[in-house]
Amino acid sequence: xxxxxxxxxxxxxxxxxxxxxxxxxxxxxxxxxxxxxxxxxxxxxxxxxxxxxxxxxxxxxxxxxxxxxxxxxxxxxxxxxxxxxxxxxxxxxxxxxxxxxxxxxxxxxxxxxxxxxxxxxxxxxxxxxxxxxxxxxxxxxxxxxxxxxxxxxxxxxxxxxxxxxxxxxxxxxxxxxxxxxxxxxxxxxxxxxxxxxxxxxxxxxxxxxxxxxxxxxxxxxxxxxxxxxxxxxxxxxxxxxxxxxxxxxxxx
Amino acid sequence: xxxxxxxxxxxxxxxxxxxxxxxxxxxxxxxxxxxxxxxxxxxxxxxxxxxxxxxxxxxxxxxxxxxxxxxxxxxxxxxxxxxxxxxxxxxxxxxxxxxxxxxxxxxxxxxxxxxxxxxxxxxxxxxxxxxxxxxxxxxxxxxxxxxxxxxxxxxxxxxxxxxxxxxxxxxxxxxxxxxxxxxxxxxxxxxxxxxxxxxxxxxxxxx
Numbered sequence: 001x002x003x004x005x006x007x008x009x010x011x012x013x014x015x016x017x018x019x020x021x022x023x024x025x026x027x028x029x030x031x032x033x034x035x036x037x038x039x040x041x042x043x044x045x046x047x048x049x050x051x052x053x054x055x056x057x058x059x060x061x062x063x064x065x066x067x068x069x070x071x072x073x074x075x076x077x078x079x080x081x082x083x084x085x086x087x088x089x090x091x092x093x094x095x096x097x098x099x100x101x102x103x104x105x106x107x108x109x110x111x112x113x114x115x116x117x118x119x120x121x122x123x124x125x126x127x128x129x130x131x132x133x134x135x136x137x138x139x140x141x142x143x144x145x146x147x148x149x150x151x152x153x154x155x156x157x158x159x160x161x162x163x164x165x166x167x168x169x170x171x172x173x174x175x176x177x178x179x180x181x182x183x184x185x186x187x188x189x190x191x192x193x194x195x196x197x198x199x200x201x202x203x204x205x206x207x208x209x210x211x212x213x214x215x216x217x218x219x220x221x222x223x224x225x226x227x228x229x230x231x232x233x234x235x236x237x238x239x240x241x242x243x244x245x246x247x248x249x250x251x252x
Numbered sequence: 253x254x255x256x257x258x259x260x261x262x263x264x265x266x267x268x269x270x271x272x273x274x275x276x277x278x279x280x281x282x283x284x285x286x287x288x289x290x291x292x293x294x295x296x297x298x299x300x301x302x303x304x305x306x307x308x309x310x311x312x313x314x315x316x317x318x319x320x321x322x323x324x325x326x327x328x329x330x331x332x333x334x335x336x337x338x339x340x341x342x343x344x345x346x347x348x349x350x351x352x353x354x355x356x357x358x359x360x361x362x363x364x365x366x367x368x369x370x371x372x373x374x375x376x377x378x379x380x381x382x383x384x385x386x387x388x389x390x391x392x393x394x395x396x397x398x399x400x401x402x403x404x405x406x407x408x409x410x411x412x413x414x415x416x417x418x419x420x421x422x423x424x425x426x427x428x429x430x431x432x433x434x435x436x437x438x439x440x441x442x443x444x445x446x447x448x449x450x451x452x453x454x455x456x457x458x459x
Contacts, residue, residue, distance in 0.1 A: 028425065076392075125392045197360050204450060205353040207426040207442050215422040223416020228395055230416070 031144045031214060040146040041210050047149065048192075053199075056192035070114040071190045076125065077106045077113025082168030086128035090136045098123050127224055130164040131157030135225035144214055152217035276400045276407040277371045277382045279316070284366055287312050291361050300359040302454065309355045318401065318408035319347045325411065326423040330431040330439070338436050345443035350419075352450050364388045366396075378402040381413075 031037060060068065084099030102118040102125070110117045119125055134156050135141065142155025153161065166172055171187070174180040206212030222230050274282065287308065291297050296304045323343045324331045334342060369383040379401045385393045399411035411420045430439040 127392060197357070201353055201357060205349065207423075207446055208429060211425040211429065212422060215425050216417045219417045219422065220415060228416060 028144075028211075028214075030218065033143055033145060037144065037146040037214075038210055040148060041152075041213070044146065044149060044151055045209075052188065052192050053196065056189050056196060059189050060193045060196065068190065068193065071186065072194060073106070073110070073116045074113045075187045075190065076116070077103060077110065078170045080106070080125075081170065082165065083126050083128045085168060086130060086133045087126065089133045090128070095126055099126060129157075129160060130168070131160035131221070132225050134160060135221075141218070141221065144218065152213055154218075154221070157221060274407070275371070276373075276380050276398075276402075277368055279407050280382045280384070280398055280400075280409075281366075281368060283312060283316060287358070288361065288366075291358060298359055298361075300356070302356075305355050305358055306351075308358070309351060314347075314351070316407075316409055318403065318410045319343050319350075321401070321408075321410040322346065322350075322420050325420045327427050327431070327439070328424045330427065330436060333431075334436045338440065341440050342436075342443070345440065345447060346423075348447050349443060349450070352447065352454075362388070367393075 028034065063071075080099045080103040084096045084103070087093075087096035087099055102123045103113075105118040105121065105123070106113045106116060109115075116125070139156050141157065144152070144154050145158050147153050147158055147161075150158075150161065171180055171183050174183070202212060202216070203209055290308055290312070294304065297308065320339075320343050323339075323346045326346065327334070327342060331339070365387045367385045367387060369385065371380065371382060373380040379399075382398045382400060384396050384398070386396055387393045394415050395413075396415075397413040398409045399413070400407045400409050411418055413419070427439055430442045434441065
């Protein structure tokens with residue numbers, strides 16, 4: 001615990017240093033903390049390149065695909081309870097019941113969640129967390145914030161992750177701290193391994209990796225709050241709608 | 253012999269006409285089936301043979317995209333400020349960037365199943381979204397939506413939305429920043445530099 005506090009204090013100092021070191025450019029109204037965010041993004045990216053991604057690559061090389069699928073399924077199954085709770089909180093009772101059903105089926109017939117038999121039985125996996133629940137209740141996302149280690153977030157989702165989702169995570173209730181930390185570690189590495197290809201593509205595709213990830217995160221979270229069908233965003237005045245007009249029609 | 257050739261020509265012409273008239277979701281389904289069949293049966297592509305992947309992309313995928321509209325949407329406000337030559341350069345560079353970064357993903361195909369959601373469109377619509385879900389065992393399905401418009405040469409894709417993230421609008425922040433700093437030419441230069449560095453990386457890898 002002392003170690004955790006120490007690390008957090010260290011990161012906080014690093015973060016404040018980032019704020020002091022960079023003036024905000026203020027280009028994006030949804031990102032007033034851009035100076036700090038860019039510093040923290042760089043720090044996280046450095047950490048990822050130095051430790052997390054290499055370990056994830058090794059993990060992917062060592063473990064055969066079916067084993068990695070099993071590990072992913074195991075953690076995914078533990079997550080279904082909290083997903084179900086959030087579906088209920090959002091008033092989506094059918095989905096919530098389906099999530100609890102998934103947990104019951106996969107824990108038993110799926111052997112402690114190693115096999116996702118519920119998906120094959122037609123119970124679809126959902127993606128919910130408390131940040132999405134708040135979004136559904138009408139809470140706006142607030143400014144974009146890059147969290148130490150945890151990465152892209154915003155005020156609403158960051159608060160939810162640090163203050164609420166934590167308690168919906170079954171791993172948190174494991175009394176044996178070394179075991180718990182090992183499981184956290186495996187979960188992080190397994191999650192990272194599953195997106196190695198995607199993160200490489202994104203880094204290649206972007207002119208500015210930071211704002212590319214910021215845009216993707218913001219769009220993704222908005223889509224999740226509305227379960228995949230968000231209402232159309234209001235377009236800026238002479239924005240893409242005008243730009244998309246055939247050129248002839250705009251010629252004088 | 254001539255009769256055979258004539259028959260072949262007619263056959264090709266008819267096939268072309270059918271392809272143009274195909275409903276947008278039917279078109280996407282046909283293209284994905286074709287491409288998946290080729291990837292499955294070609295070991296070189298699975299091994300990441302870039303030359304073969306490029307041939308496949310050029311022949312089967314690119315004709316169905318409207319890169320001009322994609323570029324206009326990605327550039328957003330700056331688009332009307334670009335002159336015709338600048339627009340053409342932007343389209344070419346953006347196309348090169350998209351093709352380079354995303355064609356590699358074809359070799360990572362692993363028996364994913366593409367499911368099509370019912371198309372919500374009226375008969376006269378000229379702008380529709382084809383919604384699909386990519387399912388893979390042991391993973392959450394990923395939604396991939398294709399925004400398409402009807403043109404004289406058939407339905408064309410002008411945006412791809414993966415897991416709620418629009419490929420085209422996600423570039424807008426990047427592009428706006430470049431235009432703000434260096435004008436339209438600044439954006440062209442940034443895109444060209446990016447493409448050149450990707451090419452040299454690819455060259456270094458294949459050596």
